Amino acid sequence: MTFPDNKLTVRSPADLVAVVPYLLGFRPAEGSIVVLANRDHRVVFAARGDLPAPDAPAHEVLGLAAHMLPIVCRQKPITDIVTIGYGNPEHVDAALHAVGEVLTAGDLSVRALLRVTGSRVVNLSCDEPTCCPPQGIAFDATASLLAVQATAAGLVALPDRAAVAARFAPVTGAARDAIGHAADSALARFKTLSAAGGAAVDVAGAHALRDALRQPDRRLTDDELAWLTLLLTRASVRDLAVELTQPHDPHVTFWAEITRRAHEPLVPAPATLLAIAAWRCGDGALAAMAAERALQVDPAYHLADLLLQALRAGLPPSTFDQDTGRANPATP
Structure with missing residues (x-):
């Protein structure tokens, strides 16, 4: 989806994850993958999909990435991509890396691969423990300053897709x-x-x-x-x-x-x-x-x-x- 000219300043992966539900209009469920396309430090497009089941063959993840690639490429010029997976490491990490490799092969610069597990966000593309500890960084999507600013800007984050359909x-x-x-x-x-x-x-x-x-x-x-x-x-x-x-x-x-x-x-x-x-x-x-x-x-x-x-x-x-x-x- 594309966005109006609401300006929210994101300073960390935790900030970005906190604002994703307001960009999508609902909170992604576990097993979701979100691709954010950025142009000059501004999110201009977001796509969400469902990850294949944890025991699905690898080609299903590659198929999902291949489906997303031309969609994201249509948004060019793009400065970089951030990909976010929701769920436990066993389900998300390999899929995130596979999607990142497909996007990179498509001449897109992948800035970060983030995994959201519960109330913590882990940066899989950074191995510097001082800024990206392996256990992740805690965040509160509802209490963050970004959530307050997004609400004030008129953006809405419904609990899930079912609430959108309702x-x-x-x-x-x-x-x-x-x-x-x-x-x-x-x-x-x-x-x-x-x-x-x-x-x-x-x-x-x-x-x-x-x-x-x-x-x-x-x-x-x-x-x-x-x-x-x-x-x-x-x-x-x-x-x-x-x-x-x-x-x-x-x-x-x-x-x-x-x-x-x-x-x-x-x-x-x-x-x-x-x-x-x-x-x-x-x-x-x-x-x-x-x-x-x-x-x-x-x-x-x-x-x-x-x-x-x-x-x-x-x-x-x-x-x-x-x-x-x-x-x-x-x-x-």
Whole structure:
């Protein structure tokens, strides 16, 4: 993921490890590997992956590194790389060295290999005990000055990936039934409008979108939400929503709420819009999970698929905007 211009001064490996959850948006679990790309002492990109199981053959680790290499290389110019593994030495150390060797062979300068085990960070690329003791350095991710500064800068570190997914998890029970009834009621209205022609749907869609996004913190009624999500099934209305959605937190929260409450068959469009909003804000984890949610409901939803491919390739949002619906706004 890429980051906004928040400036946090990192003075040690412990500082860097403390701020990683705020860069990713969640705290990496054991068995994670994080690659940070730096340009002139500034983190410009982060990628996280799952390490293979401890007893996995060596080629699986090399495959993970080979997958990460072109993604990181796309961020050039890069000054150096820091790679961080989470877990016990038996699981992490050999994998970190293998990934570091692949990145180095790809003409990337690996500045540090760090292992986080519990509340200690070990620098595997430094054997000077005075600055990098073999037992590591203790750190407290929640109490560090960097964590306080990151929070003040508006960065959020959720407990784990499950907490990210919970932001747009579908409603259940009575709330789900109510939105289903509202969607059924709105469908007849939508069919009548569609019979009047696509232009009529475009006009209604533009009105509904501008009205909703003008006050994104206002909770839509079930009827308003059902009507909006039906209008978004028209590609031109969805593409207008892409243009109107701005890279700031209220729009991310808005589309997360719409995705969470939407009638299941109508989820793909708002989930994709959530992904786009999150990506533009630098939240790659939320963006990828939202795109996956859209494809879970409709595996053929082309815009979500393109978005997910771009995210996995490490492309910036500007590239995606240039290569997708702007050139062909009718693409579903």
